[in-house]
Every structure is written in structure tokens, then in C-alpha cells.
Amino acid sequence: MLDTILFDGWKSVLRIAIMCMLAYPFLIVLLRFFGKRSLSNVNIFDFVITVTYGATLGSIITSDKMSFADGVVVLFMLTLLQYIVSKLSVNSKGFADLIKANPSFIYHDGKFYEKSMHKHRIRKDDLRGKVRQQGLSSFEQVEAIVLEGDGSLSIIKKGDTQSKDALEGVERSDA
Known part of the structure; x- marks a missing residue:
């Protein structure tokens, strides 16, 4: 049992290396495309998205139950939803007041x-x-x-x- 805890074979190691080489650059490109605000921690929703990016990236890389395509969809949808929320908050004072904490x-x-x-x-x-x-x-x-x-x-x-x-x-x- 100790041998499988320390090393379970090259297949899982190779999968993790490949997923790192695919998922990390994808997230970088996605964030560059959607703009700087995606990781700015301006409000609680931005913070939640930032934490969720990390958790999702970790799952994509380490979980053999999540394919790269599944991870791409999750990251894309999170980024798209965050982009929509930020656009709505910029264009609607009422929406901004609803989601942002006041100083x-x-x-x-x-x-x-x-x-x-x-x-x-x-x-x-x-x-x-x-x-x-x-x-x-x-x-x-x-x-x-x-x-x-x-x-x-x-x-x-x-x-x-x-x-x-x-x-x-x-x-x-x-x-």
C-alpha cells in the first residue's frame, strides 16, 4: 500500500504533466482575453472567482475524473459569468449596489x-x-x-x- 501512495505509476504522472501544459496556458490566455479585472479582487464576487479558478485548475490537473474539455468549459463559463457581472455592475448603478459592498x-x-x-x-x-x-x-x-x-x-x-x-x-x- 505504501508503494502506491508514494508512486502509482507513470500514467498518472504523465497525465498531470500534460494537463498542466494544457490547462495553465489556457487559463492565462482566457484571462488575458477577458481583461485585467478578472483577477483584481475588486469585490467579493471577484474574490470568489479567483479562488474558484485555483480550485478548478487544481481539479483539472489532478483529477482523472475531469477531462481537459470539461475543465475548459468550467473555466470559460466562470470567466464569462464574471465578465457579465462586471459589465452589468459598470453599466447599472442598481446592479453595482446590489453586488458590491460600500465603503x-x-x-x-x-x-x-x-x-x-x-x-x-x-x-x-x-x-x-x-x-x-x-x-x-x-x-x-x-x-x-x-x-x-x-x-x-x-x-x-x-x-x-x-x-x-x-x-x-x-x-x-x-x-
């Missing part, structure tokens, strides 16, 4: 947005770390901290901008 204030003008922090499971210690990563020593140097729709935190330094355009549309859930 939220976590900190603004010296005030922590406690309800928003609790809702998104963010601690002040997490924010302190982000502030330090920006090279700042205190919250007094921070105009705002925004939880973006993709889950990242943006730190706006005081005096960075003369205009507040970047903060338009950010939810104020504690106000």
Missing part, C-alpha cells in the same frame, strides 16, 4: 465608529497596526480610516488632500 468609516475626524467596527469585527489594535504601517505615530495624524468594499483598510492622512472627494459615498453607520 464604511471606521474612524473619521477623531471619532471611532464603534458600531461599524463591531459589525465588521475590527478592533482598535488592528487599526493601530495599520496606522503604524503608514508610518504614523498617532490617530491625531489620521483624517479617516475607511473599510473598503474589498475588505482592505485605507488610511487618509490629515493634510493629504485639499478636497474630500475620496471620502464621498463612504457610509457613516454611527452618525
Whole structure:
């Protein structure tokens, strides 16, 4: 039994090598054809597609129950559906509002947005770390901290901008 766990014959090794040489370049071409946004992690749907690409590619390469043609159809359909969702979100504000998370204030003008922090499971210690990563020593140097729709935190330094355009549309859930 140990011998089949370590090496089960050249047939499976050859199949994996061939599937790698076919599936990986196919995915690269597919993503280049559909554009840069396919792996941009702009919203939760983009993230899910990215993870699904990896899982599908892994299945194509390692599973003897999935043919290359099956894998191509799965990858193509995932990419096509993601492309349709991204086009609809660009062309329809209502659709975009439905699928994209809005940015939220976590900190603004010296005030922590406690309800928003609790809702998104963010601690002040997490924010302190982000502030330090920006090279700042205190919250007094921070105009705002925004939880973006993709889950990242943006730190706006005081005096960075003369205009507040970047903060338009950010939810104020504690106000």
C-alpha cells in the first residue's frame, strides 16, 4: 500500500504533466482575453472567482475524473459569468449596489465608529497596526480610516488632500 501512495505509476504522472501544459496556458490566455479585472479582487464576487479558478485548475490537473474539455468549459463559463457581472455592475448603478459592498468609516475626524467596527469585527489594535504601517505615530495624524468594499483598510492622512472627494459615498453607520 505504501508503494502506491508514494508512486502509482507513470500514467498518472504523465497525465498531470500534460494537463498542466494544457490547462495553465489556457487559463492565462482566457484571462488575458477577458481583461485585467478578472483577477483584481475588486469585490467579493471577484474574490470568489479567483479562488474558484485555483480550485478548478487544481481539479483539472489532478483529477482523472475531469477531462481537459470539461475543465475548459468550467473555466470559460466562470470567466464569462464574471465578465457579465462586471459589465452589468459598470453599466447599472442598481446592479453595482446590489453586488458590491460600500465603503464604511471606521474612524473619521477623531471619532471611532464603534458600531461599524463591531459589525465588521475590527478592533482598535488592528487599526493601530495599520496606522503604524503608514508610518504614523498617532490617530491625531489620521483624517479617516475607511473599510473598503474589498475588505482592505485605507488610511487618509490629515493634510493629504485639499478636497474630500475620496471620502464621498463612504457610509457613516454611527452618525
